[in-house]
Amino acid sequence: VSLLIASFRLRTTAQLALLALAALIVLHGFAGPQLAPRNLATVLTWVHYRGLLIGALLLAGNVFCGACPMILVRDIARRFHQPRRRWPSWLGRKAPGLVLFAIVLYSYELFDFWSWPAATASLVIGYFAAALVVDVTFRGAAFCRHICPVGQFSFIASTLSPTEVRPRDAGTCERCTTADCITGRRSPDDPSTILRRGCELGLFLPAKVGNLDCTFCLDCVRACPHDNVAIAWRAPGEELADDRRRSGLGRLSRRPDLAALALLFTFAALLNAFAMVGPAYDLQRQIALHMGVQSEAAVLALLFAAGLGAGPVLACGGAAWLTRRLTASDASLTQVAIRFAYALTPLGAGMWLAHYAFHFLTALGTVVPVAQIAVTDLTGRALLGEAVWGWMGVRPGAVFPFQIAVVLLGAFGAGMLTRGIAEREYSARAGRGAAAWLALIAILTAIAIWILAQPMEMRGATLGE
Amino acid sequence: MAHAGMPPMRVRAVERAPGVYDAALDLTMAGDWVLLVDVTLAGGRRVAHRIDLARVRSAP
Numbered sequence: 001v002s003l004l005i006a007s008f009r010l011r012t013t014a015q016l017a018l019l020a021l022a023a024l025i026v027l028h029g030f031a032g033p034q035l036a037p038r039n040l041a042t043v044l045t046w047v048h049y050r051g052l053l054i055g056a057l058l059l060a061g062n063v064f065c066g067a068c069p070m071i072l073v074r075d076i077a078r079r080f081h082q083p084r085r086r087w088p089s090w091l092g093r094k095a096p097g098l099v100l101f102a103i104v105l106y107s108y109e110l111f112d113f114w115s116w117p118a119a120t121a122s123l124v125i126g127y128f129a130a131a132l133v134v135d136v137t138f139r140g141a142a143f144c145r146h147i148c149p150v151g152q153f154s155f156i157a158s159t160l161s162p163t164e165v166r167p168r169d170a171g172t173c174e175r176c177t178t179a180d181c182i183t184g185r186r187s188p189d190d191p192s193t194i195l196r197r198g199c200e201l202g203l204f205l206p207a208k209v210g211n212l213d214c215t216f217c218l219d220c221v222r223a224c225p226h227d228n229v230a231i232a233w234r235a236p237g238e239e240l241a242d243d244r245r246r247s248g249l250g251r252l253s254r255r256p257d258l259a260a261l262a263l264l265f266t267f268a269a270l271l272n273a274f275a276m277v278g279p280a281y282d283l284q285r286q287i288a289l290h291m292g293v294q295s296e297a298a299v300l301a302l303l304f305a306a307g308l309g310a311g312p313v314l315a316c317g318g319a320a321w322l323t324r325r326l327t328a329s330d331a332s333l334t335q336v337a338i339r340f341a342y343a344l345t346p347l348g349a350g351m352w353l354a355h356y357a358f359h360f361l362t363a364l365g366t367v368v369p370v371a372q373i374a375v376t377d378l379t380g381r382a383l384l385g386e387a388v389w390g391w392m393g394v395r396p397g398a399v400f401p402f403q404i405a406v407v408l409l410g411a412f413g414a415g416m417l418t419r420g421i422a423e424r425e426y427s428a429r430a431g432r433g434a435a436a437w438l439a440l441i442a443i444l445t446a447i448a449i450w451i452l453a454q455p456m457e458m459r460g461a462t463l464g465e
Numbered sequence: 466m467a468h469a470g471m472p473p474m475r476v477r478a479v480e481r482a483p484g485v486y487d488a489a490l491d492l493t494m495a496g497d498w499v500l501l502v503d504v505t506l507a508g509g510r511r512v513a514h515r516i517d518l519a520r521v522r523s524a525p
Contacts, residue, residue, distance in 0.1 A: 035499060042469035114469050115497070278495055278523060363469075389473060396493075455523050457495040 008222065014067035022069055022124055028374045029121025039117035040374040043366055045124070046114045051360025053150075054157065054352050061231070062158040065144065065151060066216035070131040074143075077136050087142045094152065094257035098264055101149040105268055106304050109275050110297055141200035144215055151215070156258075156265045158211040159342075160236045160349050160413070165214055165221065165229060166205065172228040173206035181205040181220040181229060196223040199248075205229055207247035210239030212258065237413050240342040241420035252342060256334065259341035263312040266348030270447060271307035273355040277454035315440055316341055322436035327429045339425060340437050343417035347441060350410020351448050354403035361402075364393040396456075403452045411445040468496065495523040 021044065029041030036042040056063050113119050134143040144151045167173045184198040199220050201213045208214070221229045243253050252258060274280050287299050320336035323329065329336065369387035376382045415438055422433035478486035492498055498518040505511050
């Protein structure tokens with residue numbers, strides 16, 4: 001089954017399908033009506049793609065990275081121009097991706113991408129251009145590994161996926177002398193020729209732990225001459241409490257950038273959902289009023305600085321400080337915070353799912369009339385018939401119990417991971433080690449449920465009356 | 466609704482007096498709404514007009 005899934009044709013077919021959708025999004029984004037609910041660019045990107053992305057990550061694996069059409073375009077470009085440079089270490093391994101992740105969320109609120117088809121189309125073009133420029137300049141999968149904001153989102157969310165790519169048999173890897181899974185399978189006649197490329201993200205299969213940095217491209221499955229790499233079922237999230245040294249990444253407890261990614265993922269889930277409810281607009285007006293600021297950009301910047309900067313630092317700093325006091329630990333505040341930050345990831349995933357599932361489920365059927373409109377707009381003929389605004393999706397109120405359930409499930413997962421990390425770090429004092437973090441999880445869960453219970457206010461973030 | 470994915474509500478306006486038409490709309494949530502008025506004139510000519518209803522607030 002793994003070989004079937006890993007077949008080159010299947011991946012290329014999926015990439016071509018997504019490339020065609022991206023082209024359609026760009027065409028209709030520019031040429032179609034600039035009314036978001038009637039444009040394929042906004043509907044497909046902000047409703048269906050986001051819902052399917054988080055759903056696929058939590059139910060299957062990082063399949064959208066595996067089928068990424070930008071890699072297809074990049075591979076074609078690399079036939080004409082091979083990159084020669086290494087990714088400069090001074091840029092950091094995850095720092096650019098983290099910053100861009102925050103910038104994309106900020107821009108989404110500032111420019112109201114959800115209601116602006118042409119801007120959405122421009123974003124898609126910009127994304128393809130950036131991937132192309134980076135990957136014809138730097139070797140390997142530099143864009144995926146260091147820059148792609150969706151990739152960073154997918155990497156951290158995929159730690160909760162029920163599947164992972166790993167060796168079938170450890171003994172086979174021990175006896176392997178070629179390490180094709182990372183170096184690529186080479187031609188026996190001409191060893192300088194690579195027939196099947198190895199992992200471009202530097203994940204050596206025998207030392208690979210979990211899904212972080214794995215794009216599910218399955219290059220390793222195709223490269224392994226022993227057919228020893230497979231997609232396997234596993235316990236979702238367990239890897240977040242696993243501090244073994246992992247190929248390409250090292251130990252999680254020594255990666256502040258990855259811990260920052262887990263925190264950004266979790267707090268951004270809350271902020272992104274909060275930005276859609278009435279109290280968010282009231283808060284923005286209050287900020288503007290009290291600070292005498294009229295610029296929406298400045299008010300949003302303050303909100304994001306608090307929500308994604310000061311909030312996580314104070315929350316985790318406080319929990320780490322309490323943990324040190326309760327356990328009489330010698331570890332520094334930062335070390336304690338890094339070790340436990342990963343445990344919050346399931347709560348973040350629950351909130352992302354609750355938020356995106358709302359849009360996806362309540363607007364599932366809108367893709368039908370909007371696709372009919374798009375075909376008519378782009379061809380001049382109603383080839384799919386006139387738009388039929390029939391069943392649009394699940395009633396909004398019906399989604400609420402599901403939203404609460406997935407947030408609570410995420411909180412439960414976060415609690416289990418916290419307990420696991422505390423047992424690993426403090427053994428006999430595990431209860432004391434986990435206490436502050438369990439309290440933090442309870443507070444964040446209460447905030448998440450409060451946000452979901454607020455009346456939604458779907459509009460561009462404008463200030464004043 | 467200006468947000469992608471929100472289904473449109475379609476209502477037919479009823480003539481109450483010469484040149485005066487009534488239509489009831491249930492704006493189901495706060496936010497930005499867009500009113501698209503599609504008129505068919507006596508001669509069969511169609512006229513479309515867009516009215517933006519920004520910052521609709523929830524009833525207290």
